[in-house]
Amino acid sequence: MDLTQFHGIIPAFYACYDEQGNISESRTAALADYLHEKGVQGVYVGGSSGECIYHSLEERKQALAYAARALKGKMTLIAHVGAPSTRDSIELARRAAELGYDALSAIPPIYFKLPDSAVIGYWTAIMAATELPFIIYNIPQTTGYTLTPAVFRQLLANPKVIGVKNSSMPALDIERFKSAGGDRVVVFNGPDEQFVAGRIMGAAAGIGGTYAAMPDLYLQADRLVREGRFEEAGKLQSAINDIIVALCSLDGSMYAAIKELLLRRGVNIGGVRAPLEGVSSADAARIDGIAAAIDALVLRYDEA
Numbered sequence: 001m002d003l004t005q006f007h008g009i010i011p012a013f014y015a016c017y018d019e020q021g022n023i024s025e026s027r028t029a030a031l032a033d034y035l036h037e038k039g040v041q042g043v044y045v046g047g048s049s050g051e052c053i054y055h056s057l058e059e060r061k062q063a064l065a066y067a068a069r070a071l072k073g074k075m076t077l078i079a080h081v082g083a084p085s086t087r088d089s090i091e092l093a094r095r096a097a098e099l100g101y102d103a104l105s106a107i108p109p110i111y112f113k114l115p116d117s118a119v120i121g122y123w124t125a126i127m128a129a130t131e132l133p134f135i136i137y138n139i140p141q142t143t144g145y146t147l148t149p150a151v152f153r154q155l156l157a158n159p160k161v162i163g164v165k166n167s168s169m170p171a172l173d174i175e176r177f178k179s180a181g182g183d184r185v186v187v188f189n190g191p192d193e194q195f196v197a198g199r200i201m202g203a204a205a206g207i208g209g210t211y212a213a214m215p216d217l218y219l220q221a222d223r224l225v226r227e228g229r230f231e232e233a234g235k236l237q238s239a240i241n242d243i244i245v246a247l248c249s250l251d252g253s254m255y256a257a258i259k260e261l262l263l264r265r266g267v268n269i270g271g272v273r274a275p276l277e278g279v280s281s282a283d284a285a286r287i288d289g290i291a292a293a294i295d296a297l298v299l300r301y302d303e304a
């Protein structure tokens with residue numbers, strides 16, 4: 001398999017709602033067009049940033065279908081199918097395969113603290129459900145389950161495993177997974193705040209929740225790393241982190257802020273689903289400032 005199709009900048013796709021808060025096909029298409037025009041390499045649909053945890057199974061299938069209809073054949077499509085039960089994950093996996101996704105991915109099962117054997121059994125059952133390659137999703141800060149290199153090595157016995165999306169904070173984890181998997185795996189950087197570090201430590205790609213807010217900047221950071229211009233890449237990362245910190249310091253949730261920001265770019269994908277909190281009136285002016293800061297950076301790095 002040509003793993004280069006999974007390299008590069010892969011925004012975590014957001015939940016796109018209509019005015020009533022239902023998943024919207026036309027708004028999904030609007031976000032898809034925006035990202036396609038920006039030139040990102042793929043999208044990760046139905047993950048944390050896709051608010052999957054607040055969707056019914058039918059809504060998750062809708063979100064997968066709408067994104068695939070808008071983007072199939074235009075970029076790499078990864079479907080997140082993690083759910084509390086193996087049964088639901090298998091149903092989502094089969095749907096993603098029918099829709100033409102390029103790969104599946106899943107968090108470990110959440111709520112009960114399960115032993116490694118149960119988690120391995122869960123991921124293995126998803127892999128057995130379709131012919132698609134599989135990307136393990138390690139995000140201990142939200143799931144409570146930490147993927148170890150030893151468990152990763154065990155999972156590598158299954159040829160369907162082609163990578164790991166690593167959202168734990170230590171860049172060392174990225175290096176350890178890459179060291180365990182070598183050329184047969186792609187490690188995806190998860191924490192956007194250390195995209196550059198992750199790339200240098202072994203990630204060939206990034207999947208991130210703030211990429212769609214500033215795709216040009218991540219594409220630039222990726223280019224700088226590819227060209228070995230690490231000092232410049234580090235400076236850009238620092239500027240990106242100022243934006244992320246600002247986005248996370250508002251009254252509303254980060255996703256609400258990013259959706260408000262996208263609205264200022266002409267992309268209306270609605271708000272966020274409760275219990276996530278929407279933006280406050282005080283946030284509006286701050287989001288104007290964040291949008292202006294992103295524009296200034298894009299301009300500066302376009303000229304660089």
Ligand SMILES: CC(=O)N[C@@H]([C@@H](O)[C@H](O)[C@H](O)CO)[C@@H](O)CC(=O)C(=O)O
Pocket residue numbers: 012013047048049050139141142166167189190191192193207208209210244
């Ligand atoms: C904990 C968390 O949500 N991590 C995000 C990051 O992209 C995160 O939004 C970003 O680093 C800002 O903190 C991703 O790793 C996961 C993600 O975007 C997704 O699955 O949708």
